[in-house]
Amino acid sequence: MNSWNSNISPNCRCCSVPERETSEHLFQNGEVARVVWQYFNGAAGINHLTYLKQSIRKWWDTGGNARVKVVFQVVPMIILWVLWKRRNTILHGGIYSTKKSIRDANDIIRKLIVCRFKIKWDIYQWSDMVVALEGYIPSYSFRIVRWSPPSDNWFECNTDGASRGNPGPSSAAFCIRDSLGHLVVAKGIKIQDTTTLVAGARAIRECMEYCKVHRVFKVIIESDSIAMVQILEGTWKAPWSVVLEVDYIKKLRRTVSARVQHSLLEGNTLADFFLT
Ligand SMILES: [Zn+2]
Structure with a gap:
């Protein structure tokens, strides 16, 4: 795949020896992308795959309980977003470390969990989040449904x-x-x-x-x-x-x-x- 903008350098901003920046490189196989994916893959028990599409598919297909499923479906998007943000920050002269990429992704995932499941959480590390999510047991509430006759004249x-x-x-x-x-x-x-x-x-x-x-x-x-x-x-x-x-x-x-x-x-x- 070609670079997407001919006005900027086709070289990547993620490797010690820059390579041509394709989307596969930026989002999947570049040095930074690899480190970020490995951090999240590791705790989720997912292997690093060669292609981005495969990788996303793997996350989508790796299920667990209802909460794990929801979170695993969005994690790849959050990773891509952070990698993209990092790349653009650096392109515009800013600094954005690999550690910050991981921290930012962690933070977004955590906020999503708190917001989506309406829970209070003092868990900040992805590996701890996975453990907590996997331990989640859905609780069901019951109510008795019965038909009761209306009052007189109704x-x-x-x-x-x-x-x-x-x-x-x-x-x-x-x-x-x-x-x-x-x-x-x-x-x-x-x-x-x-x-x-x-x-x-x-x-x-x-x-x-x-x-x-x-x-x-x-x-x-x-x-x-x-x-x-x-x-x-x-x-x-x-x-x-x-x-x-x-x-x-x-x-x-x-x-x-x-x-x-x-x-x-x-x-x-x-x-x-x-x-x-
Ligand atoms: Zn690179």
């Missing part, structure tokens, strides 16, 4: 939109139960190809239209789409794709008093049924 509506392919063939479905838990109606329709979000909105609209026509004026609408709930509560701005449906729902809410809430209850089973 009806509970479970709505669900599904899109196979997202976008793709879609369906919208809803069911309504009274305060005793009796099923009042269950309905599903196939709709034109769209996204999960639009299908979710359509399900709510269909449900509320049914309520309006059948004079069901107090409803609790449950949707498994957090996005849809946030949009209808006004917390999130509606993306253009659902603006029409959302306006429609708003108009219906003038007649039908609806509380909208998120539910894990039905999953996607209701609408999926109509896709088959």
